Amino acid sequence: PPHDRFGHTAVYNRASNRMIVFGGGTGFPGPCVNELWTLTNPNSVGGTATWSLLTPAGTLPPVREGHTAVYDSSTNTMVIFGGTDCTGNYYNDLWILSNADGSTRTPTWNQAQPLGTPPSARSQSAAIYDSVDHVMTIFGGGGTSKTNDVWTLSNATGTTGTPTWTQQFPSGTAPAARSGHVAFYDAANNQMVIHGGMGGSSRNDTWILSDANGIGGNPAWTQLVSTDPGPYRASHAAIYDPVSKKAVIFGGTSQLPVTYTDDHVFALTNANGLGSGSTWSQYGPAPRSHPSAGYDAVSDQMIVFGGQPAGAGLSPLNDVWAEVGVVASGQASLVGMNWVQVFPSGTPPAPRFGQSGLYDSNSDRMIIFGGGTSTTSCLNDLWLLDDANSANGAPAWLSITASGKIPPARMDHAAAYDPLRNVLIVFGGTNCSSGYFQDVWVLTNANGEGGTPTWTKLNPANTPPAARENASVIYDSVNNVLLLYAGDAGGAGFSDLWALSNANGQAGTPRWRQFAPTGTPPNGRTGQSTVYDAANNRMIMYGGINAINGTRFLWDSWILTNANSLGGTPAWSSEKATGTAPERYFHSAFYSVSKNDLVVFGGDSQIGQYPADDHIFILSTANGLK
Structure with missing residues (x-):
């Protein structure tokens, strides 16, 4: 295959099912290349996708990246313009590649000598092509400075006459000067649409140029005002479907730090x-x-419900998503994104965040309790997502009316599930009125099978942990021990560690005991996650933030050996993980026993403008044992 690269161009010939890739930069600040590659069967229809390095005839264009390319499918011709040589020099030359995909004859390069005054030398401009009138239209780009000019090239492929440059002077307010934007062509209406780009910082605006080919009327700019803000992107890619009138963009840099180049599809x-x-x-x-988020190890599937979306003024969610093959995909260098939105039957729970959601693999049900519709409105309702992994039927929401005294409404509580005895254990949380809980509740018959779910408030012996929210818990189902770690009460994060014996309330009086592990402990925090490696009696802790409104985002991971204290004194040790750890808090996490992986989804991060993150990260060898 081609070497890793950026700033290259790619065009597609549907007739031969070949993608044609030219040039690009293979390092930063260089070097650039002028290679020509084809990918046969890029859609995997008709055969295996296969790369081929072509050897074109003619004089090759100089090496470059940041150029534009358009493709004429009727003549199998690719036209490239401009770019940079990766050493600070910019081009405004025009090259034509005949037999571009190499499917029938040898591709051949020719440098065109267009008539008219050409555009200034530049890179990262955007171009569209009118295949009926053989006109290429170029907007913007950057060389010694960024531009917002519009140029058309008639007879662009050279097959209908001599290519000729003409500068257009559209009416209307023009977009700001920029580079790294994308453009696509609505041929039916002769419109060029541009989005984003870099003009001092990345942009999220979208503009339409009517009469884009300069034929039949003077081009005119109008800004497209969408119902919600567009994504900030530069140096991204875009396609347009004329049937659905939908544009799709992928990747690029954003308004976030450069290290957070974006991989989303909009x-x-x-x-x-x-x-x-x-x-x-x-x-x-x-x-x-x-x-x-719950995890079904049998289908290797993470099931996600609800949460608080990123962005000011946005309402909580009640959607359901499944990421299939999540752990298996993560055995490669990157997690394959196989998200599928699930639409359960039945009336869904109200949108919420800060709820508990535990998955029971025995019944294939996810147990949802509490949460908040806002920071001032808590819930105490109980729901089941039946057939949650979709393997045994269509998922369905079930509203459950439990017997017994119901716990006060709360969010950001900690919860664990005892699969051996079908008991949900709930600790603490906030009442959405600046109050915090330190109570313990159990729900028997929690999955709704075997009897009516019933709430009982436990009255553990000994001094309990301080009231708090955002604590994390693990549960040792064999020894019936719940471990509680950290959290907050509206301020700085705690660093304490507690154990509740007889935690499910069915084998004697529950008792609180504060642990004093050996070793250097982690810093105080809240919003972290903890998971349990039962086979080795180890608790794995990751992430968090130093305070509920803190600014110290944490990405460290720690091991607590002898976690339940039954085999020796618990001891903290810091993990020395390789790779760049994400900074996350208020995320979800689970542990894969078979792969020894900690899997993290979502949460807030150190990124400012759009803090909540939807990525999946995997910490391999999570328990620290090879």
Whole structure:
């Protein structure tokens, strides 16, 4: 295959099912290349996708990246313009590649000598192509400075006459000068649509140029106002479907730090601006914090419910998503994203965040309790997601009316599930009125099978932990021990560690005991996650933040050996993980016993503008044992 690269171009010939890739930079700040590659069967239809390095005839264009390319499918011709040589020099030359995909004859390069004054030398401009009138239209780009000019090249492929440059002077307010934007062509309406780009910082605006080919009328700019803000992107990629009038963009840099180059896919409906309600949406689950996530080891599937989306003024969620093959995918260098949105039957729970959601693999049910519809409105309702992994039937929501005294409404509580005895254990949380709990409740018959779910408040012996929210717990089901770690009461994060024996209330009086582990302990925190390696009696702790409104985002991971204290004194040790750890708090996490992986989803992060993150990260060899 080609070497890793950026700033290259790719065009597609549907007739031969070949993608044609040219040039690009293979390092930063260089070098650039002028290789020509084809990928046969890129859609895997008709055969295996196969890379081939072509050897074209003619004089090759100089090495470059950041150039534009358009493709004429009727003549199998690719036209490239401009770019940079990776050493600070910019081009405004024009090259034509005939027999571009190499499917029938040898591709051949020719440098065109267009008539007219050419655009200034530049890179990262955007180009569209009118295949009927053989006109290429170019907007913007950057060389010694960024531009917002519009140029057309008639007879662009050279097959209908001599290519000729003409500068266009569109009416209307022009977009700001930029580079690294994308453009696509609505051929039916002769419109060029541009999005994003870099002009001092990345941009999220979308603009439409009517009469884009300069034929039949003077081009005119109008800004497309979508129903919600577009994503900030530069140096991204875009495609347009003329049937659905939907544009799809992928990747690029954003308004976030450069290290957070974006890998999301966004779609814009009514992208040509001629319909009503042009709307941006993100493929996959929306970024969120305070979600609940369960893991079904049999189907290797993570099931996510609800949470608080990123962005000011956005309402909580009650959607359900499944990431299939999550742990298996993570055995490669990157987790394969296989998100599928699930639409359970039945009336769903109200949108919420900060709820508990525990998965019972025996019944294939996810148990949802509490949460908040806002920071001032808590819930104490109980729900089951039946057939949660979709393997035994369509998932369905079941609203459950439990017997017994119901716990006060709460969110950001800690919860664990005892699969051996079908008991849900709940500790603490907040009442959404600046109050915090330190109580313990158990729900018997929690999965709704074997009897009516019943709430009971436990009255453990000994001094309990301080009231708190955002604590994390693990549960040793063999020894019936619940371990509680950290959290907050509206301020700085705690660092204490507690054990509750007889935690499910069915084998004697529950008793609190504060542990004093040996070793240097982690810093105080809240919003962290903890998981349990039962085979080795180890608790794995990751992430968090130093205070509920803190600024110290944590990405460290720690091991607590002898976690239940039954085999010796618990001891803290810091993990020395390789790779770049994400900074996350208020995320979800689970532990894969078979792969010894800690899997983390969502949560808030150190990123400022859009803090909630929807990525999946895996910490391999999570228990620290080879």
